[in-house]
Amino acid sequence: MRKQLMTMLEERNEEMINIRRYLHQYPELSFEEANTANFIAEFYEGKDVDxxxxxxxxxxxxxxxxxxxxxxxxALRADFDALAIKEETDVPFKSKNDGVMHACGHDGHTAYLMVLADCLIQLKSSLSGTIKIIHQHAEEMPPGGAKSILDSGIIDDVDHIFGTHLMPVDSAGTVGFNSGYSMAGMSRFVLGIQGNGGHGSSPHLANDPIVAGAHFVTAIQTIISRRLNPFDVGVITVGSFDGKGARNVIKDRIELEGDARYMSVEARQIIETEMHRIVKGIEIEFGVTCDFTFTNNYPPLYNHPEITEFVKSSIEKMDDQDIKQVIEFPKFSGSEDFSYYLEKIPGTFFFIGCKPKVVEKAYFNHHPKFDIDEDSLLVAAKSVGQVVCSYFQQSHHSELEKTV
Incomplete structure (x- = not known):
């Protein structure tokens, strides 16, 4: 089955590329992907699947x-939503939806998994078990699609789950792994500060919320420097400070918004607790009133060590011209809602190098000039296909079951 699958994937490489380019031209935002979903579903119609x-x-x-x-x-999962970014690449299959772009590689994820799934359907007589292909919506926008798919109960019977992501940190042919906590969790916070407006010449007759807000921006950084364990990872960013007004007017109210990233649930709890304490202190110190919300979006992504080692070892054993190196990727402070699956189902999420060949600079995910080396699609399909074949080999399967 393994040899046959790899040959089938090689023969359908051009089809993968064409699917990716079609999806790239017609990107859709999170929770608005009706046409993309129709395209995917129609691909499976008439095939021997549910x-x-x-x-x-x-x-x-x-x-x-x-x-x-x-x-x-x-279960194998690929996401299919795009981002609210105006594309700045110069490719013939550039986005036709102005202001919307596949700037994170989800078009590539979907393309490789569709073709891989179709090949596995044709080889199902060789399978001793079941494969669930998850084409997931809305990864980019919290609350995301992953948790709701879990909550639906449709994958309650899944024993292990695997996912990949295209990353332009290395060239096509590179497969990267990281065990344990590998990607950051993410929370969003919003702070409204109600002061007492007045004339800029008489601050003693007003209560300036901008001063209180500026103190908040500075004070929350002490959570990272003075409250987290130095060996923990945390980042707090205020990305919006809405205090615009007239130069000589003390505003009545302002609003700040930002996010926090962290590599453990414990770090998230500390950040949330300390931010609430700082907000209370600002109310007392500056005589303002605050409304503060801290919303937990995606948890940290935890790759189960035994399964990660199983997958890594499986791909390392491949004697394949398209898989050039298997390496350890650094931990990444970005967030990914695949983390919800891994909270409930043992599995791993690994990375596929996709750095374009002929560029002076490879633009990272979410950049308007983001692009991929399309050779990475076959690498992704072969890597995940190898995992499937190894998993369903009884000797590997029994060994894995002992560790989980």
Whole structure:
């Protein structure tokens, strides 16, 4: 099965690229991906699979491939939403939806998984178990699609789950892993400060919320420097400070908004607790009133060590011209709602290098000039296909079951 699958993927490489380019031209924002979902679902129509549409809180799709013999159930996931970014690349398949762009590689994720899934459907007689293909909506916008798909119950029977992400930190042919906490959790906070407006010449007759807000911006950085364990990771960013007004007028009210990133649940709890304390202190110190919300969006992503090692070892054993190196990727402070799956289902989330070949500078995910080396699509398909084949080999499968 393994050799046959790899040959099939190589023969369909151009199809993967064409699907990716089509999706790239017609990107859709989170929770608005109706046309993308239709395109994906139509691809599976008439095939020997079960298709569930509108799974979760949006346009999620779960395709179930049942092997000829009973066995464990695994899930493979790819996301398909885009970002509110105006594309600045110079490619012939540039986005036709102005102000919307696949700037994070989700078009590539979807393309490789569609073709891989179709190949696995054709080889299902060789499978002893079940594969659930999760085409997930709304990864980019909290609350995201992953948690709602979990909450739907449709993947309650999944034993292990695997996902990948295209990253331009290395060239195509590179597969990267990181074990344990590997990507940051994310929380959003909003602070409204109600003061007492007045004339800029008479601050003693007013209560300036801008001064209170400026103190908040400075004070919350002490949470990272003085409250977190020095070996923990945390970042707090105030990205919006809405205090615009006239130069000689003390505003009545302002609003700040930002996010916090962290690599452990414990760090999140400390950040949230300390931010609430600082807000209370500002009310007392500056005589203002505050309304403060701290919303937990995505938890930290935890790659289960035993399964990560199993997947890494499996890909290292490949004798394949397209898989050039398997390395350890650094931990990443970005966030990913695949973390919700990993809270409930043992699995791992690994990375596929996609740095374009002929560029002076590779633009990172979420940049308007983000692009990929399309050779990375075949690398992703082969890597995940290798994991599937290794998993369903009884000797590897039994070994993995002992560790989880």
């Amino acid at each position: 298709i569930e549409r509108n799974v979760g809180n949006g346009f999620g799709i779960v395709v179930t491939i049942k092997g000829e013999n009973p066995g464990n159930t695994i």
